[in-house]
Every structure is written in C-alpha cells, then in structure tokens.
Amino acid sequence: MKTATEIRVGIVGLGTVGQGVIELLERHGPFFARELGVNFRVAAACAKEAEALARVRDENCLKTSDPMAVASAPDVDVFIELAGGEDGPKPWHEAALKSGKHVVTANKALLAKHGAELFPLAAQQNRCLFFEAAVGGGIPIIKTLQEDLIANDIEGLACIINGTCNYILTQMSRNGSSFADALAEAQRLGYAEANPGFDIDGMDSLHKVALLASLIYGRYVDYRKLSVEGIRNVSALDIRMADEMGYEVKLLGAVSQKDGKVLAAVYPAMLERGHQLASVSGVLNGVYLKAS
Secondary structure, eight states: OOOOEEEEEEEEOOSHHHHHHHHHHHHTHHHIIIIIOEEEEEEEEEOSOHHHHHTOOOTTSEEESOHHHHHTOTTOSEEEEOSOOSSTTHHHHHHHHHTTOEEEEOOHHHHHHHHHHHHHHHHHTTOOEEOGGGSOTTSOOHHIIIIITTTSOEEEEEEEOOHHHHHHHHHHHHHOOOHHHHHHHHHHTTSSOSSOHHHHTTHHHHHHHHHHHHHHHTSOOOGGGSEEOOSTTOOHHHHHHHHHTTEEEEEEEEEEEETTEEEEEEEEEEEETTSGGGGOOTTOOEEEEEEO
8 A cells, every 4th residue: 555645734723714724634534534635734833822823733833922933943845824814914924934834724815915925935945835715715706716716717706705704694594683683693603703894895706706806817816906895884774775676685795897907896886686696595695797
C-alpha cells in the first residue's frame, strides 16, 4: 500500500469554523489517506484563548497566540486563516505566501479590500490562494467560475448571498413578522450576530459581490466604489405590498458590464415569483448567471 503524503496545516482562528475544520480533517482522515493519498496534520494552531488551543489534541502541534508564528513556521505547508478582519490578517497572508506556503481563507473582507495585492503575490510566489469558503461555499461558486465556466462569456449575475438577510426577509414574507421580530428570531437561532449591522446593512453581501465581479471580469473591483443598501428599512408593509403584486423581496447582488465598465451593487429588490431566485428561502444562498 502506498504511503500517504503528509500535508502540514497551520490554522489561525479556532472559533466555530476553525474547530469545525479540525474536526473534519480528523473525521475524514482515513478517506483522504485512502482515496487521495494525503494525510493532513495540524502542525500549528493559533487562538487568543488557551481553552481553544487545549482542544487541539496533537501534542506535537505548535500552539500559540501569535498568528505570525504560524504564518512563518517552517514546518507548515498550508496556512489557513479563519480569524477574520479587513486589515489585521494581511501581513499574515503575505508572510505565509513569501515563506512558500499555500493559503486558504474564508475572509471575504480581507480579499475584497486587499485582493489586488494578495492575488498577484500568490502568483509571483507560485502558491495557491484559495477562498471558496469566502463566497457561497455551500453552492459552490468560486471554482465554478474559475474552472467549469472558463470558456463562457458571462454577461452578468444576480445573487442572494447573505443567509442572515434572506432568513429575515423569508420570515417577514411567510409569517408576517416585523423586521425587528424576524431579526430577533434570527439571532436566537444563531443566524444573526449580536451586532447584525455588517449583514443587514449589506456590507457582507457587498464584499462577496465585489469578489464575484472581479472573478467574472478578470480585474480588481473595489467594493468601496460600489453602491450598497441593506434591508434595515424594509418594513412589513413593503413585504405585503410586494406580495399582493406577485413579488418576493430579496437582498440582491447584481453584476454586469456596459461599455467595458463593471457595474455592481447590492440592494433590496422585488423579484417576480416565477424567477429562480425568488424561491431561494431561509438561510440559503443562490447565484443566477447569464452567459453565452
């Protein structure tokens, strides 16, 4: 039997997602070794809390509160950043790439702001910068655009890309809930943060839309130059009136191109019930592509 190749992983951020990554690597380890010929080992882990680090069982794992120690560790092959933040993680990514590591991140805010620097650096270092989990990871859409649709001319897309907002609007539509009550329910179920502004004001969707636009048209699209309106001011009356006219209200991300200029925005929109995206409900996401 062929010996599996060891891939040494360093993880920064051991919250819900980080712990989930470690659990998946452990649970599916035999499959990866048998079918893919690789053995993933968590060689380094970083978290602010000692309690989180204590849950990493490998005694030989470097456990630290310093992200740069993981990024520069010589015995790490793949650097996984799950801490979040627009600016703080940028030096960690740069250090990891410059030291020859591949990088995996779910940080759309970082890439939306600094992708114009980080992606060229990865190419220069001949390393991979993977970010499938940053945008619609459950669909998935990133590799679909990068590989499966590489031969297509994509004229534009529309998307529902924030589960928190979609859940709130679904509750308002189906149950007649007020915005405040639907938000409170989303928070109770863990779908919305205690401070939900990043989601309900459209910024999470905007970061994702900027990344999708950049992928589609092969150029950096600066999210700070795009139009955004969230759902904070959508009322129960808005939902009822839309319903009477045969529409569903969704927080929509839209991307297109006209005369060589990329157009992208995030805003509440009324979709006819027959539209594919109108049926995307609850915390689900959806992406509608128009291609030739």
